[in-house]
Amino acid sequence: MGRPADGIRVPAPGTDRTPWWRTPWWPLRAAAVPLLACLLTLGTLVAWTTTGRAGTPAVLSVRDGRVFVPQNPEATAAFFTIVNSGGSEDRLIGVTAPAGGRAMLSRRVVTGKGMHGMDMVSAVTVPAGGTLRMTANTVDVMIKPPPRIAPGDRLTFTLHFRDSPPVTTRALAVRPGR
Numbered sequence: 227m228g229r230p231a232d233g234i235r236v237p238a239p240g241t242d243r244t245p246w247w248r249t250p251w252w253p254l255r256a257a258a259v260p261l262l263a264c265l266l267t268l269g270t271l272v273a274w275t276t277t278g279r280a281g282t283p284a285v286l287s288v289r290d291g292r293v294f295v296p297q298n299p300e301a302t303a304a305f306f307t308i309v310n311s312g313g314s315e316d317r318l319i320g321v322t323a324p325a326g327g328r329a330m331l332s333r334r335v336v337t338g339k340g341m342h343g344m345d346m347v348s349a350v351t352v353p354a355g356g357t358l359r360m361t362a363n364t365v366d367v368m369i370k371p372p373p374r375i376a377p378g379d380r381l382t383f384t385l386h387f388r389d390s391p392p393v394t395t396r397a398l399a400v401r402p403g404r
Contacts, residue, residue: 284316286352286390291397293381296372304329304367304383304397305360310352314389317349318358321367322384322392329383332368344368349388362402375399 286308293304304323310316323329330346337343350365352358360366373381379399386392 282313284310284314284352284354284387284390285312286310286316286387286393288385288393288395291383291395292400293369293375293397294402295375295377295399297402299371301368301370302372303332303362304369304381305362306367306383306385306395306397307360308352308358308385310354310356310358313354315354316352316390317388318352318385319349319388320386322386323367323369324373324381324383327369327371327373330368330370331365333365334363352387377401 288306288308290307291304292306294302296302304321308318318331321329321331331348331350332344333347335343335345346368347365350358358365367383375381377399380396381399382394382396384392384394
């Protein structure tokens with residue numbers, strides 16, 4: 227090291243060995259990687275949303291409600307077609323039956339050797355941009371005890387969804403097989 231005239235020691239050119247963690251730029255370098263990752267993620271999400279890829283909420287409508295005229299004193303079934311014209315799926319989580327009845331979601335299952343049974347299910351998915359068609363061979367709404375109805379009568383049901391508001395609809399009483 228050389229000595230200037232005032233007696234202060236000055237390192238010779240090219241011999242300054244300040245540790246990297248003591249440089250004034252170190253905090254900026256340490257923050258650069260997470261900052262760039264956040265900016266890249268934010269930019270990708272903005273692009274995804276502005277191009278319409280982020281989806282829209284579920285938009286549900288219910289139609290073609292039918293309820294079977296009871297053939298036995300224990301239960302009957304109701305069926306609906308639920309159309310989701312939105313960009314996100316939703317789940318049917320319950321149904322409120324007409325007064326005096328209890329409604330449960332049920333699914334037909336094969337129990338073995340050609341036998342079929344019913345299992346209660348807690349929810350059914352209504353796909354984004356799709357349709358859920360309830361039938362006697364797939365999923366339905368079991369009503370216990372069955373109401374006293376004749377063909378042509380109409381019953382009011384309220385369908386409850388996980389993310390969407392409830393939908394109140396009417397179902398036409400029909401004979402089984404129709």
